[in-house]
Amino acid sequence: MKNTLVAPLSEFPTVKQRSSRKISTETLDDFSQLTETCRSLSEGNELKTAERVLWSYLPQIEALAQVQSPHQKSAAAITSQAYVLAASLVGHHNDLQSRQSYSERAIWYAECAQNVELQVAALRQLAVTFDYLALPQNVLQTYQRALPLLKDVSPRLQACIYSALSGVYAQLQQEQEAHHFMGIAYEKYPGDRQNEPGYLRTINASYHTLILWDGLNHLELGQPLKAHKILQEIPTLEPTEQIPERIRVELLNYQAKALAAVRDLEQACAYIKTAVEASTVIGSRKRFQEAFTVFQQMKEVWPTEARIYDLGNLFLQRMINLVD
Structure with missing residues (x-):
């Protein structure tokens, strides 16, 4: 894997420019609203719907972001936000190469928009990707790249x-x-x-x-x-409007890991069971895999417990539902 934190523009696939299309404030508002709609869908149980909607328009707004006009920076800002979201969504399929590529695109368009806040948000998305890839030095370098920008966010x-x-x-x-x-x-x-x-x-x-x-x-x-x-300060066993569902499942997995570390079998099983069922509902392979990793750790702590055996059966039952 390359060490570059941000790919140069020459490495990005060219999007056919649609310079004949008139760029207007209304057009940009429409794309911005679509991005917000996709984001709202992704916070519930509609990851697949969010992906379909996002890719139905992202190439169009990206093309507008590449056309010189008074609206180019605004189009680039929307494109950056869309790629931050695209990186998050593709990550749920465990496609980390695409997640890295989309994060890098988000950074590049944020720079085109001269929007420091978006640059930092996109760098955060790239750092998370490197974390999933188990590359802590790359994670550290990415956050260090963001540090000089923080005074402006x-x-x-x-x-x-x-x-x-x-x-x-x-x-x-x-x-x-x-x-x-x-x-x-x-x-x-x-x-x-x-x-x-x-x-x-x-x-x-x-x-x-x-x-x-x-x-x-x-x-x-x-x-x-x-x-x-x-x-335990974060309530996660029941869905809540304050926490997007994809984030709630991640929290459940980490809480189960902590519960296993303090040898609380009953609660660890309850949290993992909830995480497995919720990850299946939202269709996140990533969260399901995270839950399975914690389950494997729990098996090492309690190799002969009946509850662990039951959890293993639950994973087998739910795995079939995680198809694209």
């Missing part, structure tokens, strides 16, 4: 980056740095936790993210009791 996005950066240092067993950046994240996060911009919801720049990273840091640093206590 919202406190909410700053907190998201600082908390994620703390997580990288925890993975690298650099405890002091992990606690340092986690502290900055809590300081930066605004008191008003409502009205998040759409693209920040896509990259999960929410207060729950801070709690998640805080808990995971303690888990990485060999402090499972602290991790469990922190992660």
Whole structure:
């Protein structure tokens, strides 16, 4: 895998420019609304629908973003947001190469739009991709690339980056740095936790993210009791409007991992069972695989427990439903 953090434009497939199409404010508003609709669909149980709608118009707005006009920057900003969302959606199919490519496109169009906030959001999406690829040094480099830009972005996005950066240092067993950046994240996060911009919801720049990273840091640093206590602050066993469903399933998996670490068999099984069923409903192979990875860890802790055997059967039953 290449070490470049952002692919040059020459590596991107050319989109046929539709310069004959008149670009108007109304046209851009339509594409912006479509992107918001896809985002809303992706936050519920409609990942496949969101993908179909997104790809029905993304090539068109991308073409407009490549045509010189007074509206080019606006078109580039919408295209960047669309690719941030595309990266998230394709990630649920475990297609991490496409996830990386779409994240890089999102960065490039954000730069074309001269929108620093979108650049940082897209860099966050790329860093998450490298995390899924188990490339912690690439993750660290990507967040370090974002650091000089943070002075020009919202406190909410700053907190998201600082908390994620703390997580990288925890993975690298650099405890002091992990606690340092986690502290900055809590300081930066605004008191008003409502009205998040759409693209920040896509990259999960929410207060729950801070709690998640805080808990995971303690888990990485060999402090499972602290991790469990922190992660239990997030209610996840039932769906909630405050947390997109794809994020809720991710949280369930991490909470189950912490519960297994503190040897709470009953609760660990309950959380994994909920995660398996929810990942099947939304059609996320990625979340299903994450749940299975935690289940494998649970089998090592409780190899002869009947509940573990029952969970294994549940995975077999639900696997058949995860078809594209």
